[in-house]
Amino acid sequence: MLLALLLSGKVLADIGTYTATVTALNGTYALFNPGGIVLNGTYKLPVVIEDDTVTTIIWPDGTRINVTNGMLHGLQASVMSYQGQRFQIVVTDDRFHREDTSNDSVSDSRPDDD
Numbered sequence: 001m002l003l004a005l006l007l008s009g010k011v012l013a014d015i016g017t018y019t020a021t022v023t024a025l026n027g028t029y030a031l032f033n034p035g036g037i038v039l040n041g042t043y044k045l046p047v048v049i050e051d052d053t054v055t056t057i058i059w060p061d062g063t064r065i066n067v068t069n070g071m072l073h074g075l076q077a078s079v080m081s082y083q084g085q086r087f088q089i090v091v092t093d094d095r096f097h098r099e100d101t102s103n104d105s106v107s108d109s110r111p112d113d114d
Contacts, residue, residue: 018093020047022057025086047089049096054079054089 023042048056054070054077067079067087075091 015050017046017048017058018091018096019044020054021090021092022047023088025088044092047091049091053077057081057087057089 021042022045045060046058047054048058049072052072054067054072057065057067057079059065065081065083065085067081070077070079070089072091075096077089079087079089081087
């Protein structure tokens with residue numbers, strides 16, 4: 001599959017584990033990771049990114065929290081764990097590069113005359 005995408009000329013965003021600032025958003029309830037640690041505040045943690053979407057937060061003890069709604073907007077994403085915990089993610093890793101789509105041919109808002 002990867003070979004087919006490379007041959008098609010499509011450029012993929014980086015897929016892998018990158019450093020990010022992760023802020024636990026505490027609403028009216030305390031947040032805990034599966035290891036029992038209270039999550040308040042901001043952490044520098046690895047996150048897994050696939051196709052411009054944050055999919056997993058990795059805690060220092062190796063515990064992984066799978067998240068949803070992790071689509072990156074720039075280098076930021078607001079995510080939610082399957083347990084209802086909310087996090088703000090900001091990718092800070094210089095190794096992470098996104099495909100620049102700001103100059104795509106669709107930038108002209110006028111319809112085609114085809």
